[in-house]
Amino acid sequence: MHGVALVLALLGMACLPAVVAAVLCADELIDRFACAWGDWRDRWRRRRTIARLNRALALDPPAAAVDLTEFDRLAGPSIEQLAADLRRLGGQRLGVVSRSAVWQSAVREAYDDRLRRACRCLGIAEHLTDLDGVDRDIERVRIEGQLQAAGLSLPAATTGRRHRQR
Structure with a gap:
C-alpha cells in the first residue's frame, strides 16, 4: 500500500x-x-x-423556354429605353456621395425597378424583391453582369475600363 x-x-x-x-x-x-x-x-x-x-x-426555367411573343405584347418602355435609364440611374447611383439618404434610396429603387424590367424583357432570372441588404447588392451585381453579357452597357457592371460601344 x-x-x-x-x-x-x-x-x-x-x-x-x-x-x-x-x-x-x-x-x-x-x-x-x-x-x-x-x-x-x-x-x-x-x-x-x-x-x-x-x-x-436552379429552379428557374432556362431562358430558351421563354415565349418571346409575350415580349411584343408587353406595355412599357423598350429595351433601348431601359438601357438608357439604367446607364443614367447607374451613374447617379455610383457617382453621388453628398446627396441625402432619401434621394439615394429613391435612385436605388428606380434603378432596381429598371433592372427588373430589363431582366423580364431579356428572360433573365432575378430575385431583387426577395432579398435585402448585402444579399440584394450581390444580386444586383449578378444581374448587371448578366445584362452586360446580354449586350447592355452599364456603368455599374464595368470594371473601371471604358468600353467602346459598337
Whole structure:
C-alpha cells in the first residue's frame, strides 16, 4: 500500500509543472478554441447560404423556354429605353456621395425597378424583391453582369475600363 502511495506521489510531482502550465494558459486555450469554433461556424453559414442560393437559382426555367411573343405584347418602355435609364440611374447611383439618404434610396429603387424590367424583357432570372441588404447588392451585381453579357452597357457592371460601344 505504501508503494502505491509513493508511486502516485512521484507521479503527481512529475506532472505538477504541466498542470500549473495548463491552468495558467487555460484562457489562451479557450480563446483559440472559441476563435476556431467561430471561424468554422462562419464558413458553415456561408456554405449554407451559397447552397440555398444555388438551389433557388436552379429552379428557374432556362431562358430558351421563354415565349418571346409575350415580349411584343408587353406595355412599357423598350429595351433601348431601359438601357438608357439604367446607364443614367447607374451613374447617379455610383457617382453621388453628398446627396441625402432619401434621394439615394429613391435612385436605388428606380434603378432596381429598371433592372427588373430589363431582366423580364431579356428572360433573365432575378430575385431583387426577395432579398435585402448585402444579399440584394450581390444580386444586383449578378444581374448587371448578366445584362452586360446580354449586350447592355452599364456603368455599374464595368470594371473601371471604358468600353467602346459598337
